[in-house]
Amino acid sequence: MELCTVSPDEEVDLELLRTRMKPLVESHPSVAYIYIVLMSGALIVGTGGNFLILTVIGAMRNLQRTGKVFIINMALADLCVAAVADPMCVLAVIKGEGWFDDKRWLCEGVASMCLTACFCAFLSLSLASFNRYVFICHHNIYDKIFTTKSCICLCISAWVGAFFFEVPNFFGWGGHYFDAKSHQCIWDRTASLSYTMFVSLVLIFSPLFLMLICYILIFRHIYVIKLNLHQFQDKDTDPKRMRKTWLETLRTSRMLLGIFVVFLVCWTPYAIVIIFDFYKKLSTEMHLFVTMLAHFHSSANCIVYTITNRNFRTGVMRRFGCGSCGRASLSSESDTKSTEIAKISASRLTNVASSGSNRSNDSTD
Template sequence: MENTSFYPDYYNESDTCCSVPPCTSKSIQAFDRVFLPVLYSLLFPLGLCGNCMVMAVLLQCKRPLAGTDVFILNLALADVLLVVTLPFWAVQAVHGWVFSTGTCKLVGSIFKINFYSSIFFLVCISFDRYLSIVHAVHMYKRNKSHLMVATCLVVWGVCILLTMPDFLYLEVKKDYRLNTTLCSHNFSINTSLYWKMALRICYHLLGFFLPLAAMLYCYTCIIHTLLRSQGFHKHKAMRVILTVVVVFFLCWTPYHLALLANTLIDLQVVGRDCGKEASLDITMSVTASLGYFHCCLNPLLYAFIGIKFRNKFLELLGHVGCVSREFLHRHGQTPSQRKDSTWSETTEASYSGI
């Protein structure tokens, strides 16, 4: 991902070598030194705890997981691994990259793999709902576990392939203009701009525009089906679905617009202006962090707004002795009241015979 943490071109280190002197990057460096550690120190525990709770609730289920639940489990795992890398970028913002080249390759690749996989599993969830609600086709039933495993393996495999340039070219480099060491791509001078643009186009298309188009198509069809069905639970599911799409759009669109503006500057479509570029650098830093915050929202969107998840979470707390049996009876359903369908409120409509 073209993120604010380890890519040298973020600091406008020109690799096109033109007659215009490169802009200074002291303002964004000073901003990131304060902003990123504070924000990442908040996102790290929120994303880690929230997604780990989702995984714990899913894994404590004695029955095989349904299709959407498997995707949510993988989504939570991807978000956990992504937020685990944030402390490394927070340290780099303050002290430069103080770790080894191997750590740079590993952390950078893990970040990129799980960035892509979190988005791709959102698409898998959308497609599963689309099939089950619009076409009444349940591809990922519990008795078709091989399909779920195959789909997840394909997603992880594609993400690993998309990350190969990062694993090959990420290195620890000394930036003499900033007087700091960065974990960044080390392309040759002749191919630097080519690789930079290729990675950005891949990131824009596969990391945002195509997944967003797929989700919008699936949910548009789902909403149309739910509106025709005239059912309370269906309309409740529709509100959840709308929230999912809107939050994804709000979290990632600002960053992609800022990155697109930065790309136009690099391609010299837009003229160089150091004052505007400094503001754009700060905008990219803020909007990228908003995108990372989406990892913390996923547990809320896919789990905590679901009644069944809350019941199972309370049941898990009861098993470990955190809440009493009386509390469970007051605030959660008893085992006899729970249905055998999936715990996720957002998938409830999928298995209700729509």
């Protein structure tokens, strides 16, 4: 009778298999199925939606001066997440960690690409916000700052900078691995607390803070312009007139507000969890939820554009051959309003001021 012997290498392999977690579909099937359905929907919407952003906004002729190139750059980054990273998340939930044992290069490559694309989306969104702020609030210097060459250089710099911020994961300040909590190939948030804080505070909350400041200043500027125009046309300060001015300001700023709210909702929970759960005490469900919510951001911008931009909706319908949609001008409604506000912000207010000074001079005489 022959005895079965096991070599040391085989013992190591068996021990490794015993320590491997089961795929999520086996350990938590109900959670896994919900995750698969939601993430599959996100990757379909994100892939198709960002492709539509590239084709429809790329065809809009009047958007160059209001940062079309930054929107396209952000759509490219979101497309990388939706079309590549999201399918790998679904595959990881089904296959589990063991499937990547002989594919470490794939796991590290997907994790690196996903984080780089997310960083690039953050930087592109910050550039788009600052671009819109300068265009509306400082229209007279816009052409000096945002030339075609400078915008292209800024977009390239966003990709270079994003990869620069991701590279430390290859050299010990961070890392790439299969996260047993979120069940996906991702950057190692537990490798270095300093790098985790850098990602959360500098690369997530800083763009959020910059967007908030820019949009508050834009919103205030639009409100003041509309209020002065109404007062110039009608000196009556009826509360109904003030309410009308407020509603008009909201309608003009709705796309900016939508983009900001989506970023806030999708990334704030993740930025908080990666810092306060550095030692992995929260449940698997919590980590699955916050990472999935962060991935949803790459699929949400196209929804914001569709809801808040009438001409973008028309452009999408035309792409699908809807002949009853009418001929779209392919210029953004909100961008057109922003252009009008930027142009009248100097001329109309100057007229208001000069008219007011003339009246005061007349009364003095």
